[in-house]
Amino acid sequence: MTVEPIDPASPAPSDFIRDIVAQHVAEKRYPKIITRFPPEPNGYLHIGHAKAICIDFGIARENNGQCNLRMDDTNPAKEEVEYVDAIVTDVKWLIAGWADHCLGFKPKGATPAAQTVNGRPDYHLAAASPGSGLADAEPFFASHYFDALYAFAVKLIEQGRAYVCDLSAKDTDDYRGAPDRPGRNSPFRDRSVAENLDLFARMKAGEFPDGARSLRAKIDMAAPNMWLRDPLLYRIRHTAHHQTGDAWCIYPLYDYAHCLSDYIEGVTHSLCSLEFTDHRPLYDWILESLALPRPLPHQYEFSKLRPTYTLVSKRKLIHLVTEGVSAGWLSGWDDPRMPTISGIRRRGVPASAVRRFAIGAGVTKFISTTEIAVFEHAIREELNTLAQRRLAVLKPVKLVLTNLAAGEIIACTATNNPQDETPTTRTVHLTREIFIESDDFAEVPPPKYFRLKPGGEVRLKYACIIRCDEVVKDAAGAVTELRCTADLTTRAGEPNSDRKVKGTIHWVSATECVDAEVRLYDRLFAVPEPDADGDFLKHINPHSLEVVTAKLEPSLKGATTEQYFQFERLGYFVLDPKDAQPARLVFNRTISLKDTWAKAPGGK
């Protein structure tokens, strides 16, 4: 196994779960640490899942272990293959270069093997050798364990620990009681083993309609923990499954399938979010009841990641996408404003930044809200080192350098990334007519404005200092052209290159630039907690997208979707992977640069 260099985003984190794992490693409790990431394929992964992925895979990679990607697909009514594919893509993207070697996939088509361990029957499914080419491998699927799960259920029935119940859904609810009031035993609770076995087999054979019967664990209807009041193990659903087709009409419920899926895969540490804490006694009950021959997995819970200015609820995201797409203000699940992994990726956020954020959020049991500024900071930090600098003007104003001849071209050397140890350069051409940012000129400058103003001087980045001699306006009084003089002796390498002026602005040649559609994205919601009043649609940020036609330096014609760019003084940008074409440049703004001036009294 190759040892990954310590990721800057995870400088040996320590938390209560890692402490437990470290102790288990120290006492050699398991031959190998195996975790799992178990999404249900009923929606797209979002930033909240990123934290779970980073914990599950992070703990695996720190312990030379493995993390299985498993579809928790026990409810065919809600799940689709489209989601399976999207989840696999997102997980692979997020862990690429960081924990690929820990990704647990199984051989394609493999199902748990029946085996005997210490004279006891068992089912086990090992991963395809992790990391070594996953060509003939696929994620794990809970649905691929249906035979094993059924066999285990039969065993529970034989032990008298499960029974077939004929109560309707409503009656089941009534019998369950309430948190502060004990439930009552189902009238079907004391059926004989033989009758239960027969009925369960007939449930499987499809003899009964949906909801007519269920298989229940026989635990304690008076238990203070609601999940121990004879929870359902199987329900009848005459519904085709995206993996198993029409093979089954009974489907296991989460609590029954999850713990056994963990066990079948040899998972050692089953990490989940806080709301499953109440389920843990049931998780343990099922596993312990079966007298299984191999070490049992254990569940540990942590608090979810909940960032401000967005939503991390699958149900609400579905609502958001449905509404937004039909109303036309959102392009879909991967809209660059969405908190989905696919949206974040399309926006141009590097996976390393997502990891840095998710890992930095920490692992605790405290229900917390993380300011989105922390994410934005992580994005800027990663992109600062990754992005190639380029010149681009978003809202152009024409500027004429009156002392340059019409066809004159002055080659200027521009640095690609000053953060590199040995920065490379490229050439940009200064010409008589250029564009500058309209924000970089003010006819009546506010206090402390050190950009261009009438009679004032400013440096053109990588070029020279210019002085504004004349402001040309149209009939309406709008500035149409600035006429300036260039002081060519202030260019790099020229005698006056050290001359200081307060402001430096970006520019592009008007005769050599290329046009591009640039999508300026901002936060999707206008308030920190969009769902605080239960009506998040009301709080959509009306300025979350502004589309401009920008002027770019010509080198950007060769941009690829894999490249991160910083348009100097503006922000970080990537080619939109969906809409950009060779003949049509479309850039997404990932995030703006920090803008101290914008916060100043005179700025904006």
Next chain:
RNA sequence: UGCCUGAUGGUGUAAUGGUAGCACAGGCGACUUUGACUCGCCUAGUCAUGGUUCGAAUCCAUGUCGGGCAGCCA
């Protein structure tokens, strides 16, 4: 009125009986051919009340406040 779970600056997170630290955010300044980056300084915290102890964010008790649980969802 049951069970589970939690509480450290504005936010997140460390300190595992021994100096309450770090990051983000905010403020001030330095530097700057990006008002970026970087650097320096500042603001600001142990839910409450008792107890144990030489010493408590940490252990104990009580209280307060928050979150979760009554899907044939996961």
